[in-house]
Amino acid sequence: MHSDTTGSWTPVALSADLPAGTVIPARISAGSIALWRSESGRLSASADRCPHRGMSLSHGFVRGEALSCIYHGWSYAQGGNCIRIPAHPGLTPPETIRARTFAVEEAGGVIWVAADETETKPPVLEGLTPLRSMTTDAGISAIETAAGTKASAEGLIEPAGGTLCLLVSARNDGQTLIHVLLKGETSPADRIAASREAESLRRAAEDLQKKGIAS
Amino acid sequence: MKLYDYILSPSCYKVRLMAALSGVSLDIRPVDFHPGLEHRGPELLALNPAGSIPILQDGDLILTESSAILVYLAAKAGPEWLASDKPEEAARVQQWLSFSGRLTASLGGARLHEMLLRPGDIDALQRQGVAALRELELGLVEQAERGMRFLAADRPTVADIACFPYVALAPDGGVSLDAYPAIRLWSRRLRSLDRFIEMPGVHRLHELKAEPTVEESKV
Incomplete structure (x- = not known):
């Protein structure tokens, strides 16, 4: 997603899907990244x-x-510098061995990564609770058509008359990453219903994409 | 109890995994599945006319369906792996045991096509595999909302063991697992179980293994 408001920031994952002590793959415009959370x-x-x-x-x-x-x-440490090479236990790895790192911000249960150096912060999403992430073979315009409304500058698509809110970001492989967020207080039953509603929207968007209607 | 086994078969791995988790020791009889096609030879066809493995033989009981074998092992040695008497839980176990057949047909078919060059429509197999993974992801998201960490309950059951291997090996068939955060967390839970065992391509959580020390490295 490269709108004016989000700048180089991409919402790559939900906080709940990256517990302490784990690493997951993610994508930003600069390429594939390893997103990880240390034990602390x-x-x-x-x-x-x-x-x-x-x-x-x-x-x-x-x-x-x-x-x-x-x-x-x-x-590798958080800064990307190599700190240990098991085959050479006595060696302190030179500073030049490092993986490229990117700025990360976490707010409201969403993890954002910046593709390049930036002074900006990712957008603040008020009053929204994350539910789940999903990917779709449909582009953003197909999702907009299926939802009957346009995405905001922050990448939010809010279908009318529900609690559902989709945070979308286009990836360079043609897929779109969708974070399903909910407005206000919800019960587990509401959340299960919203999750199924999001699946229906994805199906509709993919149908549109396949038929070439939204392209 | 004798298992006619092939090390690279996810269905045979289900049986080995369930046996390990419930503490059953198996008498393993390796089958030359590839390239020998021994499962289609006279000796094994006499046991299983369908020509598939795994085959479990225990006295005069011969089982050839992996879900039935899982239930048998659990009933004998690990009843906590079966459904409780709650109707909903019992039904969910059956739901996912049946569903696991679709994982075998789709993700398993794609894997056989890519690894052992079995003929097939790879695009269709991968598409069906993605559809199955989406269903599983949705099921796990809903279970999480019910406060349950596994497919049928808040503890692992035969349903999880029936679904896990073909899912974990989906990348062998060219189907990525990157897009399924609930499946990733569920796979971590299963791979960190106490008596979990590995197969080629499916590993225990590496971080649970002891960090090698300098002394050991020198040996």
Whole structure:
């Protein structure tokens, strides 16, 4: 998503889907990233490529405050610098061995990553509670048509007359990442219904996309 | 109890995993599934005319459907892996046991096409696999709203074991798991169970293994 308001910030995941001590793959306009949270809860985003042999760091694992590559165990600190090479236990890795990192912000249960250097902050989404994330083969215009309304500058699509609110971001592989958010207080039954409503919207958007109506 | 087994078969892995989790020891009889096609040979066809594995033989009982084998192992050694007497829970277990057949047909079919060059419409298999993964993701999202961490209950059951292997190995068939956060968390829960065992392509959570020390590295 590259609207004026969000700048280089992309909403990549929901906080609840990244517990402490885990790493997940995500995408921003700059490419694939490994998004991870240390055991003490600190968030980091690095290019999804180990500087050693190019393995995806999102296939790796988090131990303590470091992200380790699954291939040869090279470990990286939050700043992207290599702090441990298991095959050379006595070696302090040189400063030049580092994975590229990106700025991360977490607000209201949504994790945002910036594709480049920025002074801005991601948009604040007031009064919305995250429910789940999903991807779709449909583009944003197909989702807008299915929902009967346009996306706001922040990337929010609010179908009329419901609690549902979709935070959408287009990816460069043609898919769209949707974070399903809910307005106001909701019960588990409301949330299950909203989740199914979001699935229906996705089906409708993908139908439109397939028929080429929204392109 | 004898299991006619193939190390790379997700269906055989279900049986080995359930046996490990419930503490049953199996007498493993390896089958030359590929390239030997031993499961289509006279000895195994005599046991299972359908020509599929796994086959579990226990006395005069011969089981050839993996879901039935899971239920048998659980009933014998780990009844907590079966549904309780709550109707809803019992039904959910059956729902996902049946559903697991669709994972085998779609994701399993795509995997056989990509790994063992079995003929098939790969686009259709992958599309059906994605549809099945979306259903599973939705099911897990709804279970989370009910305060339950697994498919049929707040504890793992045979339903989880029936669905897990083909899902975990979906990337072998060219189907990505990146887009399913609820499936990712569920897979982590299963892969961190106490007596969890691995198969090629499915590993225990690495961070649960002890960190190698410098002394050990020198040996």
